[in-house]
Amino acid sequence: MDFRPVGVFDSGIGGLSVLRECAARLAHENFVYLADKANMPYGTKSEADIKAAALNCADILVGMNCKAIVIACNTATETAIDYIRDMFKGVPVVGLEPAVKPCLRELESGYGVALVTEATSRSERFKKLVKESGGRIVVAPQPRLAKLIEESDDKSALRPYVEKMLEPYRDAEAVALGCSHYSFISDMIKDFYGGKIKIYDGASGAAARLAYILQATDCAAPSENNGSVRFYSTTK
Numbered sequence: 001m002d003f004r005p006v007g008v009f010d011s012g013i014g015g016l017s018v019l020r021e022c023a024a025r026l027a028h029e030n031f032v033y034l035a036d037k038a039n040m041p042y043g044t045k046s047e048a049d050i051k052a053a054a055l056n057c058a059d060i061l062v063g064m065n066c067k068a069i070v071i072a073c074n075t076a077t078e079t080a081i082d083y084i085r086d087m088f089k090g091v092p093v094v095g096l097e098p099a100v101k102p103c104l105r106e107l108e109s110g111y112g113v114a115l116v117t118e119a120t121s122r123s124e125r126f127k128k129l130v131k132e133s134g135g136r137i138v139v140a141p142q143p144r145l146a147k148l149i150e151e152s153d154d155k156s157a158l159r160p161y162v163e164k165m166l167e168p169y170r171d172a173e174a175v176a177l178g179c180s181h182y183s184f185i186s187d188m189i190k191d192f193y194g195g196k197i198k199i200y201d202g203a204s205g206a207a208a209r210l211a212y213i214l215q216a217t218d219c220a221a222p223s224e225n226n227g228s229v230r231f232y233s234t235t236k
């Protein structure tokens with residue numbers, strides 16, 4: 001019987017795609033969502049700066065009495081999850097992994113393309129994941145895309161940019177989304193491939209992991225609770 005909220009953070013709107021999965025799966029839980037707008041984008045920052053930003057977010061959420069933290073950001077997960085776990089021992093921390101593994105499982109004879117931020121492409125954790133794919137995942141770092149998505153009120157205006165970005169990977173068999181912001185353009189990606197491509201993201205995996213951890217640590221809210229979501233943002 002634990003009514004404390006689950007804290008979810010990202011650099012901006014991207015993590016809302018993860019929050020949506022978590023809240024749908026765990027409708028009886030209370031959530032706090034933190035958009036770290038002051039530090040958006042994470043993907044062009046150094047490892048030290050991403051760790052500092054993620055630490056600040058986790059600190060705010062723990063200060064709000066959160067019983068668990070979901071890092072709804074691939075960049076912060078790949079760069080800082082071990083550090084955050086070390087700093088907040090006793091608070092379960094769930095990360096968002098670029099969806100390389102589910103993508104690999106579905107490939108036939110071709111390759112999958114992983115769309116990620118620059119910082120994710122540089123991280124040791126992600127490089128290891130890609131190495132394990134045995135060359136079947138091609139990495140396509142995107143230095144500007146997350147910020148464009150964050151700032152565009154009309155996402156359809158991004159279509160020409162997205163089409164140009166995907167042109168070199170026209171023959172890919174599947175797409176792994178490695179940044180939570182990219183979920184907002186997944187329909188556009190699908191359209192580029194004429195509707196005939198599988199797109200994977202880590203959101204449902206993160207929600208499943210959260211559900212498991214809350215049960216395993218005896219921290220779940222009662223099933224009759226009417227869950228809630230509160231939104232916060234850092235400002236420059």
Ligand code: DGL
Pocket residue numbers: 010011012014015040041042043044072073074075076117120146147178179180181
């Ligand atoms: N949404 C984040 C991710 O999943 C970070 C985007 C950014 O701030 O660069 O990687």
